[in-house]
Amino acid sequence: MIRFAALVAVVALAPLVVHYPELETQILTFGLLAMSFSLLLGEMGFLSFGQATFNGVGAYAAARVLIDAHAALPLALLVAMLAGAGVAAAIGALASGGRGVYGVMLTFAFNEMAYYAAFQWRDVTGGDNGLRGIPRPDIFGIALDDATRYYYVVAVVVLLAFAAVLRLNASPFGAVLRAIRENEERARSIGFRVARFKVAAFAVSGALAGLAGGLYAELYRFVPLQAIDLDTSTNVVVAALLGGAGSPYGALLGAAIFTVLSDSLSHVWSHWPLIFGIVFCVVVLFFRGGLWSVFDRRSARAAHG
Amino acid sequence: MPRTGDTMAATAPILRTRALVKRFGAHAAVDGVDLDVREGTLHAIIGPNGAGKTTLFNLLSGELRPTSGSVAFRDADVTGRDMTDRSRLGIGRSFQRTNVFPKLTVFENVRLAAQSRTRVSFAAWRGASSLGAVNARGEAVLEEFGLFRERDRIAGELAGGDQRLLELAITLATDPVLLLLDEPSQGLSPDDARALIDRIGGLAERYTIVLIEHNMPLVMRLATTITVMSFGTVLAEGTPDAIRANEAVRAAYLGKRA
Numbered sequence: 001m002i003r004f005a006a007l008v009a010v011v012a013l014a015p016l017v018v019h020y021p022e023l024e025t026q027i028l029t030f031g032l033l034a035m036s037f038s039l040l041l042g043e044m045g046f047l048s049f050g051q052a053t054f055n056g057v058g059a060y061a062a063a064r065v066l067i068d069a070h071a072a073l074p075l076a077l078l079v080a081m082l083a084g085a086g087v088a089a090a091i092g093a094l095a096s097g098g099r100g101v102y103g104v105m106l107t108f109a110f111n112e113m114a115y116y117a118a119f120q121w122r123d124v125t126g127g128d129n130g131l132r133g134i135p136r137p138d139i140f141g142i143a144l145d146d147a148t149r150y151y152y153v154v155a156v157v158v159l160l161a162f163a164a165v166l167r168l169n170a171s172p173f174g175a176v177l178r179a180i181r182e183n184e185e186r187a188r189s190i191g192f193r194v195a196r197f198k199v200a201a202f203a204v205s206g207a208l209a210g211l212a213g214g215l216y217a218e219l220y221r222f223v224p225l226q227a228i229d230l231d232t233s234t235n236v237v238v239a240a241l242l243g244g245a246g247s248p249y250g251a252l253l254g255a256a257i258f259t260v261l262s263d264s265l266s267h268v269w270s271h272w273p274l275i276f277g278i279v280f281c282v283v284v285l286f287f288r289g290g291l292w293s294v295f296d297r298r299s300a301r302a303a304h305g
Numbered sequence: 306m307p308r309t310g311d312t313m314a315a316t317a318p319i320l321r322t323r324a325l326v327k328r329f330g331a332h333a334a335v336d337g338v339d340l341d342v343r344e345g346t347l348h349a350i351i352g353p354n355g356a357g358k359t360t361l362f363n364l365l366s367g368e369l370r371p372t373s374g375s376v377a378f379r380d381a382d383v384t385g386r387d388m389t390d391r392s393r394l395g396i397g398r399s400f401q402r403t404n405v406f407p408k409l410t411v412f413e414n415v416r417l418a419a420q421s422r423t424r425v426s427f428a429a430w431r432g433a434s435s436l437g438a439v440n441a442r443g444e445a446v447l448e449e450f451g452l453f454r455e456r457d458r459i460a461g462e463l464a465g466g467d468q469r470l471l472e473l474a475i476t477l478a479t480d481p482v483l484l485l486l487d488e489p490s491q492g493l494s495p496d497d498a499r500a501l502i503d504r505i506g507g508l509a510e511r512y513t514i515v516l517i518e519h520n521m522p523l524v525m526r527l528a529t530t531i532t533v534m535s536f537g538t539v540l541a542e543g544t545p546d547a548i549r550a551n552e553a554v555r556a557a558y559l560g561k562r563a
Contacts, residue, residue, distance in 0.1 A: 170433060172436065175416070176417070189389075189392055
């Protein structure tokens with residue numbers, strides 16, 4: 001509770017301390033995407049290499065209803081969540097039965113398919129030009145015409161999602177996911193229908209990733225093809241592991257570090273991923289629960305066993 | 306099927322197999338087994354290594370599907386049901402190797418097993434620790450197994466004997482009707498094995514139990530019925546006294562050990 005209050009304070013004050021709301025909004029949307037990943041890995045033990053699929057589907061879905069139907073923002077975000085959840089449930093049903101690395105490869109393969117579908121389907125996605133001209137409607141009569149106001153809308157949504165994830169992790173459902181992570185065979189033998197829980201977890205993860213995509217689409221009022229590409233999926237994995245996939249705090253921390261480093265280093269040196277790679281190796285080698293494990297012994301233990 | 310002595314015919318069979326066969330390639334690990342497990346009995350299955358005991362067990366629990374033949378539980382055909390379904394019907398099994406949720410706490414291990422019998426497992430908004438009946442069931446099982454003081458420890462850090470107890474406690478927390486116990490004393494020190502056996506003797510008063518066990522003195526003491534398997538078939542079945550006196554069994558199995 002104290003930690004969540006501290007998080008709310010940090011998120012509320014960030015644009016006042018460093019005024020860079022576009023980057024800070026990006027941290028939150030990317031953080032939400034990283035949380036969608038760590039729900040699957042940290043709780044259920046499934047490594048998804050395809051989170052950008054759900055992110056991209058959410059972004060395109062939100063953009064389409066905003067452009068074509070002039071939908072209100074809450075409705076567009078709801079559509080993004082449902083689209084992400086639906087696609088994730090379908091992919092999860094196919095991929096989560098695969099043992100070990102096969103399941104990982106399937107999420108990867110579906111991501112590649114989704115990318116080419118988006119690339120080809122120009123009428124809907126804009127192809128490699130991206131999808132432009134997304135309106136940003138008022139919300140409850142308040143115009144969101146500046147970046148700081150939009151940041152606060154995103155902040156409220158992401159913090160609500162964050163609280164929901166904390167709640168889910170402490171729920172009977174979260175307990176079953178950890179049972180599956182720890183010992184799938186035993187979970188089955190005590191009567192849990194494991195496949196259903198996996199699909200449900202994928203749907204929740206897809207809803208979060210879709211929501212992240214919808215919020216991202218409104219940030220620059222533009223959906224680039226990168227929203228659904230494999231690089232984004234890889235970045236999600238890297239950011240979440242960097243921060244610590246054992247908790248949503250770790251995912252958000254990793255996303256913040258990743259976003260700030262890529263923003264600042266890419267201006268300095270075009271080969272910045274090399275530096276980042278070194279940082280990542282150090283963290284993975286010496287802080288196996290991610291950086292958040294330095295603050296939180298519980299998530300460190302979950303990662304180490 | 307050669308029968309020796311009187312099998313207890315007083316109660317109805319709760320679990321019944323007919324002409325059960327499981328082939329792995331050309332090899333029939335279980336080759337036409339008719340088994341009747343009567344309600345309230347402790348039914349031991351013994352036999353030399355490779356006799357097909359564990360394969361039979363996996364056919365009873367639903368982990369394996371038979372090549373042919375049928376399994377019925379409480380008069381319902383469960384041949385096509387998987388392990389999860391059978392668990393929900395009341396067939397609880399424990400495993401030969403210790404099979405717990407290693408990084409969760411001892412309490413969480415049994416709490417999950419109790420939770421599996423409820424409808425709340427998809428509730429993502431409730432607190433898991435606020436489920437009164439589930440918690441009470443978990444606590445009662447830990448109390449019964451003398452593990453209550455270990456409730457907050459990480460399961461994988463318990464001593465071997467306590468992990469076996471926890472393994473049993475998990476199975477019991479699902480509130481089974483029939484217990485399938487696969488060599489529960491395997492790998493335990495003699496003291497721990499004795500303690501576990503006493504525990505099983507106590508459970509036999511409340512549950513129907515099918516037990517695979519190599520420890521003969523133990524089996525002879527606890528079992529009400531013994532089925533002796535050899536090469537995938539039933540060699541003999543009867544009370545411990547009848548089995549002890551059976552020449553074919555002595556030749557195939559007991560003679561080498563006695």
